[in-house]
Amino acid sequence: MIRFDDVTKVYQKGAHPALDQVSLEVDRGEFVFLVGPSGSGKSTMLSLILAQERPTSGHVHVLGKDLSTVSARRVPLMRRKIGAVFQDFRLLSDKNVYDNVALALQVIGAPRHQIKTEVPEVLKMVGLDGKERRQMTELSGGERQRVGIARAMVNRPQILLADEPTGNLDGETGLSIMRLLDRINRTGTTVVMATHDQSIVNQMRKRVVELKEGIIVRDQSRGVYGGDQR
Numbered sequence: 001m002i003r004f005d006d007v008t009k010v011y012q013k014g015a016h017p018a019l020d021q022v023s024l025e026v027d028r029g030e031f032v033f034l035v036g037p038s039g040s041g042k043s044t045m046l047s048l049i050l051a052q053e054r055p056t057s058g059h060v061h062v063l064g065k066d067l068s069t070v071s072a073r074r075v076p077l078m079r080r081k082i083g084a085v086f087q088d089f090r091l092l093s094d095k096n097v098y099d100n101v102a103l104a105l106q107v108i109g110a111p112r113h114q115i116k117t118e119v120p121e122v123l124k125m126v127g128l129d130g131k132e133r134r135q136m137t138e139l140s141g142g143e144r145q146r147v148g149i150a151r152a153m154v155n156r157p158q159i160l161l162a163d164e165p166t167g168n169l170d171g172e173t174g175l176s177i178m179r180l181l182d183r184i185n186r187t188g189t190t191v192v193m194a195t196h197d198q199s200i201v202n203q204m205r206k207r208v209v210e211l212k213e214g215i216i217v218r219d220q221s222r223g224v225y226g227g228d229q230r
């Protein structure tokens with residue numbers, strides 16, 4: 001589903017590589033936490049999967065395609081198969097809940113009838129039914145992140161990437177978002193989540209891939225946040 005073959009990413013000539021010969025395979029339906037200190041390369045891995053960045057050397061395969069063979073023109077088509085959720089939500093503050101989610105379908109030219117059935121469905125899935133007309137300013141942080149997840153999932157992507165999705169939320173709210181991501185994973189979506197949230201990683205007991213200075217230093221099924229707690 002996702003494969004890194006000996007991937008190195010150097011942003012600026014002479015700089016320490018953000019990723020240094022990383023190889024990793026993520027199978028369909030897996031849930032993977034990417035952990036590691038700030039600057040260890042977690043977001044870089046997500047950007048490479050989304051083809052927002054290209055590797056300096058090595059190959060990234062997503063959904064059976066070597067991204068280096070996908071032309072710039074075809075990258076948007078590829079991205080439609082991947083949902084993305086961010087720490088800062090990245091929602092449109094002047095639009096309501098419904099419109100924020102509908103927009104993700106409008107930009108890919110989905111027909112109106114599809115938008116009308118799928119937006120309410122995904123809002124129900126994330127627990128926001130009844131809040132369609134609320135403005136972003138009228139929502140709690142947890143609710144905003146649910147909108148972010150609904151927007152990412154409305155296309156029914158096979159892969160969901162999440163970069164610190166609980167980073168701006170308190171512990172209890174973060175946990176409820178985590179349960180939602182877990183539920184999405186159980187319905188078959190492959191989830192890759194970068195996080196610093198120790199308690200969440202320790203509670204979920206999923207696969208943990210730890211990065212340090214651009215190198216994978218641990219890859220453990222049913223792992224915890226810190227390697228010393230094994």
Ligand SMILES: Nc1ncnc2c1ncn2[C@@H]1O[C@H](COP(=O)(O)OP(=O)(O)OP(=O)(O)O)[C@@H](O)[C@H]1O
Pocket residue numbers: 011012017018036037038039040041042043044045194
């Ligand atoms: N666009 C960029 N241009 C130049 N250097 C970058 C860029 N993006 C990341 N880097 C560098 O690459 C390295 C890895 O950064 P990355 O954002 O992938 O780490 P991270 O593990 O996601 O960190 P954090 O937990 O703080 O988000 C860092 O040294 C960072 O400064």
